[in-house]
Amino acid sequence: MEKFDLHILGCGSALPTMRHYPTSQVLDVRDKLFMIDCGEGAQLQLRKSRLKFSRLNHIFISHLHGDHCFGLPGVVSTFNLLGRTADLHVYSPAGLEKLFAPMLAFFNRQMSYKLVFHEFSAKEPSLLYEDRSVQVSTIPLKHRMPCCGFLFEEKPGLSHIRRDMVDFYQVPVYELNRIKNGADYVTPEGRVVSNSVLTTPAAPPRRYAYCSDTVPLPSVLEQVRGADLLFHEATFSQEHAARARETFHTTAAQAADIALRAGVKRLLIGHFSARYDDEAQLLAEASAVFPETVLAKEMLRLHV
Amino acid sequence: MEKFDLHILGCGSALPTMRHYPTSQVLDVRDKLFMIDCGEGAQLQLRKSRLKFSRLNHIFISHLHGDHCFGLPGVVSTFNLLGRTADLHVYSPAGLEKLFAPMLAFFNRQMSYKLVFHEFSAKEPSLLYEDRSVQVSTIPLKHRMPCCGFLFEEKPGLSHIRRDMVDFYQVPVYELNRIKNGADYVTPEGRVVSNSVLTTPAAPPRRYAYCSDTVPLPSVLEQVRGADLLFHEATFSQEHAARARETFHTTAAQAADIALRAGVKRLLIGHFSARYDDEAQLLAEASAVFPETVLAKEMLRLHV
Numbered sequence: 001m002e003k004f005d006l007h008i009l010g011c012g013s014a015l016p017t018m019r020h021y022p023t024s025q026v027l028d029v030r031d032k033l034f035m036i037d038c039g040e041g042a043q044l045q046l047r048k049s050r051l052k053f054s055r056l057n058h059i060f061i062s063h064l065h066g067d068h069c070f071g072l073p074g075v076v077s078t079f080n081l082l083g084r085t086a087d088l089h090v091y092s093p094a095g096l097e098k099l100f101a102p103m104l105a106f107f108n109r110q111m112s113y114k115l116v117f118h119e120f121s122a123k124e125p126s127l128l129y130e131d132r133s134v135q136v137s138t139i140p141l142k143h144r145m146p147c148c149g150f151l152f153e154e155k156p157g158l159s160h161i162r163r164d165m166v167d168f169y170q171v172p173v174y175e176l177n178r179i180k181n182g183a184d185y186v187t188p189e190g191r192v193v194s195n196s197v198l199t200t201p202a203a204p205p206r207r208y209a210y211c212s213d214t215v216p217l218p219s220v221l222e223q224v225r226g227a228d229l230l231f232h233e234a235t236f237s238q239e240h241a242a243r244a245r246e247t248f249h250t251t252a253a254q255a256a257d258i259a260l261r262a263g264v265k266r267l268l269i270g271h272f273s274a275r276y277d278d279e280a281q282l283l284a285e286a287s288a289v290f291p292e293t294v295l296a297k298e299m300l301r302l303h304v
Numbered sequence: 305m306e307k308f309d310l311h312i313l314g315c316g317s318a319l320p321t322m323r324h325y326p327t328s329q330v331l332d333v334r335d336k337l338f339m340i341d342c343g344e345g346a347q348l349q350l351r352k353s354r355l356k357f358s359r360l361n362h363i364f365i366s367h368l369h370g371d372h373c374f375g376l377p378g379v380v381s382t383f384n385l386l387g388r389t390a391d392l393h394v395y396s397p398a399g400l401e402k403l404f405a406p407m408l409a410f411f412n413r414q415m416s417y418k419l420v421f422h423e424f425s426a427k428e429p430s431l432l433y434e435d436r437s438v439q440v441s442t443i444p445l446k447h448r449m450p451c452c453g454f455l456f457e458e459k460p461g462l463s464h465i466r467r468d469m470v471d472f473y474q475v476p477v478y479e480l481n482r483i484k485n486g487a488d489y490v491t492p493e494g495r496v497v498s499n500s501v502l503t504t505p506a507a508p509p510r511r512y513a514y515c516s517d518t519v520p521l522p523s524v525l526e527q528v529r530g531a532d533l534l535f536h537e538a539t540f541s542q543e544h545a546a547r548a549r550e551t552f553h554t555t556a557a558q559a560a561d562i563a564l565r566a567g568v569k570r571l572l573i574g575h576f577s578a579r580y581d582d583e584a585q586l587l588a589e590a591s592a593v594f595p596e597t598v599l600a601k602e603m604l605r606l607h608v
Contacts, residue, residue, distance in 0.1 A: 016348045044325065077318070078319060099407050
């Protein structure tokens with residue numbers, strides 16, 4: 001199966017703790033790296049993860065709170081020091097470029113590459129990026145400021161050629177691409193060999209949904225329905241449900257309820273408040289509602 | 305002996321490595337904390353050090369390279385989230401406020417405390433700060449942009465009262481402060497008891513000098529002469545001496561030569577290039593010139 005791996009670089013919230021970095025993740029789709037949020041220390045964690053800096057061309061920022069973007073100057077400057085040449089694309093709600101561009105220009109007098117800012121509206125879902133293997137859309141969330149999650153959807157793959165059948169029917173090599181794309185094969189004698197005989201179906205396309213920071217929001221259900229993996233913030237335990245409401249965050253049980261109602265395969269919770277010495281209580285509360293729950297942790301790697 | 309402890313939060317240089325954070329240190333002078341440079345991750349390391357955030361009121365930035373100041377937005381924002389009320393003073397060469405203030409204002413819509421920027425000229429040594437126990441001056445350095453080190457000088461302490469002699473001469477309590485400050489005691493009978501009989505001298509004032517980033521610079525010798533501890537950058541080994549010259553940095557042996565010529569008691573080297581897997585070679589080269597050399601390391605604490 002081709003790579004579709006999530007790497008957690010940080011899963012804490014705004015206040016630093018002994019155990020967590022602020023939010024940052026990397027999704028590795030067939031060796032293309034997509035960074036999701038970029039809290040302070042993201043470049044340090046990226047180095048520790050041993051992921052290749054040069055494969056990272058796209059950074060998605062959910063919203064303009066410091067714990068989701070203060071790592072950006074470090075990433076941009078380090079890429080410049082390393083002599084990067086490929087464009088780096090940064091997607092965010094409106095305002096990021098105005099805030100960061102003057103500072104980045106000062107600290108990087110000569111840029112070896114082009115930094116391209118893309119601002120999105122946080123009101124409606126929109127397609128931000130697509131290539132042959134994946135597309136990335138926004139998931140509008142509700143927080144104290146414009147905020148979006150991101151949905152990563154693998155594109156349907158090509159069918160797999162059955163080597164035995166292709167040999168049996170002596171299919172010429174130049175026909176293989178058409179067959180992978182679904183065509184039947186017609187022999188020189190005019191006999192039609194059905195595509196289903198010559199191929200096995202591609203693996204079903206995978207989907208990863210990232211939702212942080214937000215109140216629990218029924219409107220995300222349709223977009224994330226059936227996702228292979230849902231990351232949902234779970235800043236607070238049930239005990240601090242009132243605090244969650246006040247600060248436009250979600251409790252672990254509420255995150256699990258979203259996972260359950262959306263029928264996702266697995267739930268990953270994170271963005272933990274600094275008040276918890278460990279997240280056992282959060283895991284217990286979420287798992288009671290949705291058993292397939294995993295706690296995020298720095299350097300955790302999940303195969304989607 | 306009263307506290308005069310140096311805590312290393314980060315001792316790498318610009319590129320992130322698996323082992324080092326960018327530059328940041330904290331000097332703890334009698335429970336007042338002075339931060340020296342504030343590279344990315346400084347607040348995370350500060351948390352790990354278990355030093356009290358509320359005791360940190362002064363941050364000294366040597367120069368405006370990212371690896372010395374990208375941690376500032378995180379520190380400022382976290383202090384705000386914690387509801388800090390005391391002023392926070394940030395000292396730097398000209399330009400820092402203009403670069404950071406708009407961003408800090410955006411990310412901290414309501415500040416619970418006052419952030420006060422102080423800009424200094426990097427041309428002449430100048431006194432930046434003083435209180436009853438310590439004074440901080442700039443040490444002009446030579447780098448690719450205006451840059452200063454910092455000299456922390458403890459003020460001479462009061463003499464220590466000799467309890468036995470004070471009892472013997474039945475010195476009244478209200479005389480003790482004068483005696484600590486050097487006065488003799490005159491008995492009711494008019495006999496003069498010399499101060500030297502009643503006291504033991506205060507410990508000699510301690511001095512910590514911080515020099516990063518710079519070419520090896522003879523002009524620092526006078527300022528740092530005899531310091532109890534000199535931190536000097538030692539970005540490169542002898543093998544990369546040419547690279548050190550090009551980038552306005554210092555080799556380990558050059559740092560040790562400065563220490564030797566300045567007659568300091570101990571040398572601490574840091575700001576290590578990312579190219580070294582460990583710093584054994586740097587330590588060997590420095591120690592050959594100046595045996596009392598110590599390698600900086602994250603979470604190292606040195607009693608000055």
